[in-house]
Amino acid sequence: MYNVICSKKAQxxxxxxxxxxxxxxxxxxxxxxxxxxxxxxxxxxxxEQLREEEAQELxxxxxxxxxxxxTASSDCSACIDFDKAFALxxxxxxxxxxxxxxxxxxxxxxxxxxxxxxxxxxxxxDCKNIRIINLPEGRGLxxxxxxFVSLARWDASLAGGSGDYKxxxxxxxxxxxxx
Amino acid sequence: MKRGSKKGYEFGFAWIFTIFIGAVVIFLAVYIATQxxxxxxxxxxxxxxxxxxxxxxxxxxxxxxxxxxxILVPDETMLFNGCDPPQSLGNPFGSQHxxxxxxxxxxxxxDVKNEQGVKSTFHNKYLFSNQSLHxxxxxxxxxxxxxxxxxxxxxxxxxxDQEKYCFVGFPDYITNELMDLNMANIILSPPASCPPEAKKxxxxxxxxIRVDIDTFNNKGTVTKEGKTLPYIESFSSGTNEFTLMYAxxxxxxxxxxxxxKRLMAHAEQLADIYLEKRKNIGCSPILQNPLNQxxxxxxxxADNFKINEPTAATNYLNNVYAKAGGLEIANNVxxxxx
Numbered sequence: 001m002y003n004v005i006c007s008k009k010a011q012x013x014x015x016x017x018x019x020x021x022x023x024x025x026x027x028x029x030x031x032x033x034x035x036x037x038x039x040x041x042x043x044x045x046x047x048e049q050l051r052e053e054e055a056q057e058l059x060x061x062x063x064x065x066x067x068x069x070x071t072a073s074s075d076c077s078a079c080i081d082f083d084k085a086f087a088l089x090x091x092x093x094x095x096x097x098x099x100x101x102x103x104x105x106x107x108x109x110x111x112x113x114x115x116x117x118x119x120x121x122x123x124x125x126d127c128k129n130i131r132i133i134n135l136p137e138g139r140g141l142x143x144x145x146x147x148f149v150s151l152a153r154w155d156a157s158l159a160g161g162s163g164d165y166k167x168x169x170x171x172x173x174x175x176x177x178x179x
Numbered sequence: 180m181k182r183g184s185k186k187g188y189e190f191g192f193a194w195i196f197t198i199f200i201g202a203v204v205i206f207l208a209v210y211i212a213t214q215x216x217x218x219x220x221x222x223x224x225x226x227x228x229x230x231x232x233x234x235x236x237x238x239x240x241x242x243x244x245x246x247x248x249x250i251l252v253p254d255e256t257m258l259f260n261g262c263d264p265p266q267s268l269g270n271p272f273g274s275q276h277x278x279x280x281x282x283x284x285x286x287x288x289x290d291v292k293n294e295q296g297v298k299s300t301f302h303n304k305y306l307f308s309n310q311s312l313h314x315x316x317x318x319x320x321x322x323x324x325x326x327x328x329x330x331x332x333x334x335x336x337x338x339x340d341q342e343k344y345c346f347v348g349f350p351d352y353i354t355n356e357l358m359d360l361n362m363a364n365i366i367l368s369p370p371a372s373c374p375p376e377a378k379k380x381x382x383x384x385x386x387x388i389r390v391d392i393d394t395f396n397n398k399g400t401v402t403k404e405g406k407t408l409p410y411i412e413s414f415s416s417g418t419n420e421f422t423l424m425y426a427x428x429x430x431x432x433x434x435x436x437x438x439x440k441r442l443m444a445h446a447e448q449l450a451d452i453y454l455e456k457r458k459n460i461g462c463s464p465i466l467q468n469p470l471n472q473x474x475x476x477x478x479x480x481a482d483n484f485k486i487n488e489p490t491a492a493t494n495y496l497n498n499v500y501a502k503a504g505g506l507e508i509a510n511n512v513x514x515x516x517x
Contacts, residue, residue: 013193021200032211043222050229057236064241065303066330066449071517077242087455094448098272098303121459154460 051176052143054100059147059174067098068106070152073165080106080170082153085130086118095132103144103175104133108151110169124153135175144175220283224296227256228279231318232299235306238322239333244419246322247360255282257291258312260337261298262437265444265481272302272448273441305438307336307426314339319363321429323422327477327499328414328507329453329517331446334422334438336429338364344428345373348382349390353421380428388428392421397500398493401427406486408435409493411500414507436486443481443499450474453516462514469502469509476502 062068063080067088070079085106088094095104107129118127135141151170158164231250238248261276276298280291291311305325312318321336338344345366346357354367366377373379379386385402392399397412401424408430410423427435454470456462480495510516 014196017193017197017200021204024204028208035215046222046226050226050233054229054233054236057233061236061239061241064239064333066332066445067452069330071329072515081456083456083460084452087452087459090455091451093271094452097270098448100301124459156461 047179048143048176051100051178052145055143055174055176056145058099058101059145059172062104062147062172062174063149067094072154073152075165076150076152076167079150079152079167080172082106082108082124082130082151082168082170085132086121086124089118089130089132092132092134099133100177101133101174102139102177103135103141103173104131105173106130106132106149106151107171107173108168109171125155125157136178139175139178141175144173146174147172216285220281220294221296224279224281224294225299226296227252227281228258228277228296229299231258231279232275232277232301232304235304235320235335238320238335240322240324244415245324245360246320247362248320248322249363250318250320252314252316252318254284255313255315256280256318257282258314258318258337258339259295259298260306260308260310260312260434262306262434262441264437264440267444270302272445273437275301275304275306275441277301277306303332305332305334305426305442307334307430307434307438308338309342309429309431310434312337312339313341316340317363321360321362321425323419323425324413324415325422325442326414326419327411327442327446328503328510329449331442331449334426334442336425338429340364343374343377344380344388345371345377346380346382347373347386348384349380350382350392353382390424390428392424396497398497399424400489400493403428404432406432407489408432408486409489409496411496414503432486436484439496440481440484443477443484446477446499447474447481450477456516457514460514460516462516466506466509466513466516469506473499473502473506 063078068080068085070076070081072081095101108127113128114126116123116127118124118130149170149172151168152165153168154163155166156163158166234250238246240246257280259278259280261278263270263274263276265271265273278295278298280289280295282289317340319338322333323336325331325334340363343364343366345368346354347368357365357367366373378388380388380390382390387403389402390399399410401408401410408427410427412420413422415422426438430438450470450473454467457466457470476499480499484492484495486492
């Protein structure tokens with residue numbers, strides 16, 4: 001009789017302990033889940049921030065890169081060579097493989113351009129923008145970084161038809177690459 | 180407990196079960212904590228690698244002839260410089276990898292080889308340094324443009340606060356530049372004498388790093404670790420002519436070989452842009468021939484430049500220099516495209 005009662009008590013204790021352990025494990029699992037979700041969100045945010053920083057730094061430094069720097073004349077050392085930018089846009093792989101960017105566009109602001117993308121050389125005198133890296137499908141433009149730049153391009157109609165460089169005002173748009 | 184007492188401490192199933200489960204819980208807790216610490220460390224190292232890479236962008240030259248900058252790190256850091264040579268199909272510019280290992284304040288030995296963060300990859304950067312750099316607080320960067328004859332890239336020479344370079348017997352045009360830049364851990368001898376821990380860089384005489392300049396032929400060699408690294412001058416006025424010489428002084432031979440291949444591949448891609456630009460602005464076709472010859476020379480150098488074959492490597496670079504010279508002359512006569 002005594003033995004039977006004792007065994008029931010022990011069973012109760014084991015059950016209690018098992019429930020307690022399960023509860024403790026569930027509690028720790030939940031804490032771990034919350035911790036990991038917060039830490040993953042932080043990591044994503046850091047990664048995004050770093051990508052944006054890279055895009056911003058590139059936007060402000062692109063006029064010095066050999067692909068876009070205007071070196072044909074010493075009149076404007078900080079200018080972007082609009083003709084080189086157009087040549088670069090003819091080979092979209094070049095920009096895509098060189099920079100960690102999903103979108104790179106040079107926009108002419110002043111003098112007022114015609115609302116069209118520069119696609120063929122005859123567009124160059126008055127077109128609005130050159131897309132060096134086209135936006136991938138399904139990617140939005142949010143997070144695009146911009147920087148104002150001076151543009152220089154060869155204009156054959158200047159200097160009485162012998163041609164000269166024309167200086168304009170523009171903006172550069174960059175969007176960080178999504179991994 | 181009384182002697183002879185039959186009462187004993189019952190070590191029953193409940194106790195055994197509790198101890199077992201307790202041990203499992205404690206083991207799991209320690210294991211998870213270790214994993215979390217490791218993950219956080221990996222995260223820190225990966226973020227630092229990327230940050231250093233991003234920081235190098237504003238250090239590149241724009242209007243300046245050259246730049247010197249200091250990168251401060253909050254903890255003792257090992258920086259790894261990795262380079263993949265260009266591949267004409269998948270990766271035409273090659274890759275620059277940057278990763279770090281940060282010394283942890285907890286734990287024992289710092290296993291730098293196995294505890295590296297995720298590599299950050301860039302295709303537009305050229306880092307010339309040893310493959311691993313140990314910095315306690317600072318890393319130093321010298322940025323110089325490399326023109327062949329147009330600007331190909333900015334070369335970034337990197338060294339940590341734990342490494343010193345002592346330049347011995349260099350001509351005035353080089354020592355004056357080094358003095359003007361007033362770079363940390365770069366000692367000029369004379370006037371100062373070389374500290375024993377510094378790597379000696381000697382002009383025309385043998386020591387840790389030997390530099391020979393052939394100004395008449397616009398080329399030279401840097402001899403280090405038993406290997407000869409050929410270089411050519413850059414098409415710049417003043418001291419920036421020796422950009423590639425500095426790159427060879429500060430690099431491991433393997434890094435130098437890979438980065439020179441990448442530079443040549445980049446020059447080839449830029450030649451394509453100039454060919455396209457020439458066509459678009461209606462420039463005389465006379466420039467097309469030198470551009471094509473130049474493109475072929477840099478392409479050959481990108482494919483075949485090997486430090487282990489110094490004579491062939493020198494010839495490839497000399498050929499590139501000759502074609503670049505021809506292109507510059509043609510450019511000055513025609514169109515002035517760069």
